[in-house]
Amino acid sequence: MSKTAQIKVDDKEYVLPVMVGTEGEKAIDTRTLRATSGYIAYDQGYGNTGSCESSITYLDGDNGILRHRGYPIDQLAQNSNFGETAYLIIYGELPNPTQRRTFGDLLRQHAAIDPQMQAILQGYPKSAPPMAMLSSLIAALAAYYPHLATNNFENDLKNFDLAAAIAISKIRTLGAMIYRYQNGLPYNPPKDVPFCDNFLHMMFSELYKDFVPSPEVSRALNTLLLLHADHEQNCSTSTVRMVGSSAANLFTSLSAGICALSGPLHGGANTAVVQMLQSIHDEHDDGTRFIAAAKSGSKSNRLMGFGHAVYKNFDPRAKIIAKACDDVLNKLGINDPLLAIAKNLEQAALKDDYFLSRKLYPNVDFYSGIIMRAIGIPENMFTVMFAIGRSPGWVANWREVAANPKGRIYRPRQIYAGPVKRDYVPMAQRG
Numbered sequence: 433m434s435k436t437a438q439i440k441v442d443d444k445e446y447v448l449p450v451m452v453g454t455e456g457e458k459a460i461d462t463r464t465l466r467a468t469s470g471y472i473a474y475d476q477g478y479g480n481t482g483s484c485e486s487s488i489t490y491l492d493g494d495n496g497i498l499r500h501r502g503y504p505i506d507q508l509a510q511n512s513n514f515g516e517t518a519y520l521i522i523y524g525e526l527p528n529p530t531q532r533r534t535f536g537d538l539l540r541q542h543a544a545i546d547p548q549m550q551a552i553l554q555g556y557p558k559s560a561p562p563m564a565m566l567s568s569l570i571a572a573l574a575a576y577y578p579h580l581a582t583n584n585f586e587n588d589l590k591n592f593d594l595a596a597a598i599a600i601s602k603i604r605t606l607g608a609m610i611y612r613y614q615n616g617l618p619y620n621p622p623k624d625v626p627f628c629d630n631f632l633h634m635m636f637s638e639l640y641k642d643f644v645p646s647p648e649v650s651r652a653l654n655t656l657l658l659l660h661a662d663h664e665q666n667c668s669t670s671t672v673r674m675v676g677s678s679a680a681n682l683f684t685s686l687s688a689g690i691c692a693l694s695g696p697l698h699g700g701a702n703t704a705v706v707q708m709l710q711s712i713h714d715e716h717d718d719g720t721r722f723i724a725a726a727k728s729g730s731k732s733n734r735l736m737g738f739g740h741a742v743y744k745n746f747d748p749r750a751k752i753i754a755k756a757c758d759d760v761l762n763k764l765g766i767n768d769p770l771l772a773i774a775k776n777l778e779q780a781a782l783k784d785d786y787f788l789s790r791k792l793y794p795n796v797d798f799y800s801g802i803i804m805r806a807i808g809i810p811e812n813m814f815t816v817m818f819a820i821g822r823s824p825g826w827v828a829n830w831r832e833v834a835a836n837p838k839g840r841i842y843r844p845r846q847i848y849a850g851p852v853k854r855d856y857v858p859m860a861q862r863g
Contacts, residue, residue, distance in 0.1 A: 662825025737798030
């Protein structure tokens with residue numbers, strides 16, 4: 433017999449179903465609560481509210497677990513690459529050779545940007561925020577591919593494979609194009625090479641003489657993007673689902689997700705880490721004084737890149753990206769003083785009861801900025817890189833919303849806290 437929960441209000445009891453996920457996650461189904469009792473469940477910021485059922489990503493923050501479609505993140509990082517993991521996240525299974533080749537062909541065939549879209553970019557000031565430009569250009573794809581963006585779930589799902597490939601491929605190309613535009617460089621057309629090599633080519637060819645992406649750099653970029661490919665119902669992913677629930681097309685929904693990611697509380701953490709490390713370095717500190725100040729409660733010495741809103745244990749991605757960071761810097765012969773400071777901070781915090789008792793462990797952002805510095809990506813492009821990596825997760829979540837026959841438009845409720853009814857006062861009688 434299915435479990436139920438009881439809520440008692442004003443001596444009246446309301447029975448609500450209990451839902452249990454495949455990994456044992458439990459939820460009280462409150463969908464009928466307002467209709468039967470007149471009450472809603474209040475949960476500011478939705479931190480304790482399940483807005484959907486999803487089969488894409490399982491995250492257990494208490495135990496440091498992250499799995500995509502059942503596959504542990506460490507296995508994917510070790511054995512897969514970004515393209516294959518993107519396919520897994522979107523379609524639910526690892527591709528066979530034919531599926532992987534077809535998906536890769538679609539990504540390569542749709543990497544180029546229409547000359548008119550290049551003209552749109554040139555209408556922006558070169559000093560414009562990269563994420564603002566990226567969001568508007570992704571939204572513009574709906575105008576360039578109207579047959580894929582009909583704002584009708586049935587029609588748009590018929591062309592989903594093509595729309596998904598266009599979105600994932602072009603967000604990478606647009607990111608590189610924005611970088612080159614801001615640096616006074618011409619658009620660099622894509623080549624028929626693997627996904628990450630193509631991005632590096634579009635970014636840096638002609639900028640560095642005889643530029644050829646090294647295997648180490650390509651591998652590091654693959655790892656970086658793969659580790660960001662999806663992360664359950666975060667702010668930007670939930671935004672994509674909310675916008676998509678109105679039957680908005682894939683490109684429009686992804687544009688909204690980019691806007692959400694542009695906020696510093698979501699997509700700006702790795703930039704804040706690098707700025708913190710640079711500040712420590714500029715003060716000729718190895719991190720020791722900074723740690724002491726952080727423990728004293730100094731707001732100006734907040735330890736960035738530690739702790740996470742979801743993980744109350746080690747972020748499983750952090751261990752992977754720390755090794756990737758070591759590998760790429762060693763292979764490239766880069767002696768980054770910020771990496772030494774980062775390691776000192778990590779080791780000090782992991783041995784200090786102040787941080788251990790508060791479960792402040794390094795998260796994925798702690799090392800990702802150092803990897804991007806090593807590759808040559810400037811700080812103002814860090815969040816663009818995050819968006820490129822997260823695009824498969826956004827696409828997969830939009831698809832779940834669009835394919836749900838029992839879906840409904842997202843429409844949260846509120847508790848009104850404003851003035852009660854009052855009568856209009858004519859201007860002559862005011863003050």
